[in-house]
Amino acid sequence: MLELHGIRKSMGGQEVLRGVNLRVGPAERVVVIGRSGCGKSVMLRVIMGLLQPEAGSVVFEGKKLTGLSEEEWNPYRRKIGMLFQGAALFDSLSVFANLAFPLREQGEKSEEVLRQKVAEALRIVSLSGTEEKMPAELSGGMKKRAALARAIISRPDIMLYDEPTTGLDPIVADSINRLILHLGKMFGMASIVVTHDMVSARMVGDRISYLHEGKIYFEGTPDQVDRCQDPLVRDFVRGHAEGIGITG
Amino acid sequence: MGRVLHLVGKVGTVFTDSCRTAGEVFLLLGDTLRSMVQYRLRWDQIFEQMYFIGIRSQVVVLTTGAFTGAVFAAQVWFQFKRFGMESAIGPTVSIAMCRELGPVLCCLLLAGRVGAAMAAELSSMKITEQVDALRALGVYPTEYLIVPRFLALVISAPILTGLALVTGIGCGYFVAVKIFGVDGAYYWDNTIKFTDSKDVVIALIKSFIFAIIISAIACHKGMNCPPGTAGVGKTTTEAVVNASLTLLIVNFFLTVLLNALLYSN
Numbered sequence: 320m321l322e323l324h325g326i327r328k329s330m331g332g333q334e335v336l337r338g339v340n341l342r343v344g345p346a347e348r349v350v351v352i353g354r355s356g357c358g359k360s361v362m363l364r365v366i367m368g369l370l371q372p373e374a375g376s377v378v379f380e381g382k383k384l385t386g387l388s389e390e391e392w393n394p395y396r397r398k399i400g401m402l403f404q405g406a407a408l409f410d411s412l413s414v415f416a417n418l419a420f421p422l423r424e425q426g427e428k429s430e431e432v433l434r435q436k437v438a439e440a441l442r443i444v445s446l447s448g449t450e451e452k453m454p455a456e457l458s459g460g461m462k463k464r465a466a467l468a469r470a471i472i473s474r475p476d477i478m479l480y481d482e483p484t485t486g487l488d489p490i491v492a493d494s495i496n497r498l499i500l501h502l503g504k505m506f507g508m509a510s511i512v513v514t515h516d517m518v519s520a521r522m523v524g525d526r527i528s529y530l531h532e533g534k535i536y537f538e539g540t541p542d543q544v545d546r547c548q549d550p551l552v553r554d555f556v557r558g559h560a561e562g563i564g565i566t567g
Numbered sequence: 568m569g570r571v572l573h574l575v576g577k578v579g580t581v582f583t584d585s586c587r588t589a590g591e592v593f594l595l596l597g598d599t600l601r602s603m604v605q606y607r608l609r610w611d612q613i614f615e616q617m618y619f620i621g622i623r624s625q626v627v628v629l630t631t632g633a634f635t636g637a638v639f640a641a642q643v644w645f646q647f648k649r650f651g652m653e654s655a656i657g658p659t660v661s662i663a664m665c666r667e668l669g670p671v672l673c674c675l676l677l678a679g680r681v682g683a684a685m686a687a688e689l690s691s692m693k694i695t696e697q698v699d700a701l702r703a704l705g706v707y708p709t710e711y712l713i714v715p716r717f718l719a720l721v722i723s724a725p726i727l728t729g730l731a732l733v734t735g736i737g738c739g740y741f742v743a744v745k746i747f748g749v750d751g752a753y754y755w756d757n758t759i760k761f762t763d764s765k766d767v768v769i770a771l772i773k774s775f776i777f778a779i780i781i782s783a784i785a786c787h788k789g790m791n792c793p794p795g796t797a798g799v800g801k802t803t804t805e806a807v808v809n810a811s812l813t814l815l816i817v818n819f820f821l822t823v824l825l826n827a828l829l830y831s832n
Binding site for chain 2: 369393394396397399407408421
């Protein structure tokens with residue numbers, strides 16, 4: 320469904336991605352873990368076409384997307400949903416207008432249809448009745464869920480999640496993880512979840528990829544990652560700082 | 568020698584940075600014009616922006632126009648009275664208002680009020696990933712964010728300038744005739760006699776071009792905001808300063824050019 324071949328990308332003069340290869344099958348949930356600043360979010364932005372890689376290619380449903388113009392990208396972006404780290408709801412629009420936005424852009428004019436679809440998307444993320452609220456009136460977890468509802472309202476084939484549980488308390492984080500699982504099963508969506516939250520990674524991932532120094536360093540099922548004896552992977556999974564020379 | 572080289576290096580960096588920024592602003596302007604043709608216009612957003620830019624700026628623009636005309640009329644009266652030229656106050660005020668004071672002051676205020684708002688709003692959207700979210704939802708940010716702001720300012724600025732001219736000339740009349748006792752009939756007669764329609768055209772052309780400058784610079788700054796909240800403040804300040812300075816510099820060249828074009832015979 321989605322493949323990355325040898326993606327290279329520099330940010331601020333530093334090469335962040337140094338030949339990333341990744342494959343996501345239909346309805347598969349792949350979690351990409353790695354330390355802060357290792358290029359996980361950059362990778363998602365390259366997949367979404369928000370950043371152009373210096374080398375390598377993104378292939379989606381057999382079509383090479385790399386090098387397409389902004390206009391050529393747009394039809395594919397409607398098949399790829401993205402949940403941003405900060406939710407990225409349009410703060411001048413109500414929750415209803417935020418959710419209706421992608422549908423209106425795709426030409427849906429019937430207010431009745433919009434109202435139905437928005438209500439259904441909000442029900443899925445357990446936010447029914449918040450249509451008239453402004454994003455500033457929502458808590459962090461509610462913003463993430465509203466943004467998730469906006470991302471799935473057009474039923475994309477694949478969802479990209481950028482740190483979906485960062486900054487949330489464990490209960491809200493768990494609800495987001497359950498939602499990711501639920502959406503995958505309900506709509507058969509494939510997912511790429513970028514996180515450094517190992518609880519989330521184990522819970523939602525069919526496969527976990529460890530991104531290190533700009534490349535996929537290790538790949539396996541959650542069990543294989545837990546049993547991995549490689550010091551880099553082991554220290555990350557267990558949250559030990561000894562591997563980077565910091566001891567108490 | 569080292570200091571001189573350092574200074575030359577600094578000047579060179581500032582020059583090349585300015586050239587690069589100017590190039591980027593022109594590219595953004597080109598992209599905006601292309602988007603206006605390529606995509607459908609979002610009239611609801613254009614009207615919303617026109618309300619903010621046009622209607623909400625009226626008080627500040629009218630007050631500025633009124634007091635500029637009043638002060639200018641008073642100053643001219645103090646000087647012209649010595650030579651017995653009070654009857655020339657009307658045309659002097661009206662020509663100065665049309666050719667320079669009206670468009671320049673009105674657009675400097677718009678650069679401060681509207682340019683700052685544009686830069687702050689766009690940069691806030693940029694740092695909170697809302698611009699990326701737009702692209703992720705298949706919407707071209709130039710078409711959605713910049714075109715409505717650009718068109719709203721380009722339409723509103725000449726109208727606001729026209730209003731500033733009317734209030735400025737009107738207040739000039741009030742000060743000269745009602746306060747300093749200049750003959751009202753002479754005042755109007757000379758004003759109409761010596762103020763050409765070309766003077767009004769100059770005001771409108773200038774404000775139209777200044778509006779393009781303000782929106783292009785403010786939108787460019789907003790869309791290229793560095794990360795962090797400090798970036799929003801810096802971007803907003805730079806947008807206002809750059810737009811105001813560019814406007815004043817371009818005004819000189821426009822004055823020369825428009826006079827050469829309109830008054831060559």
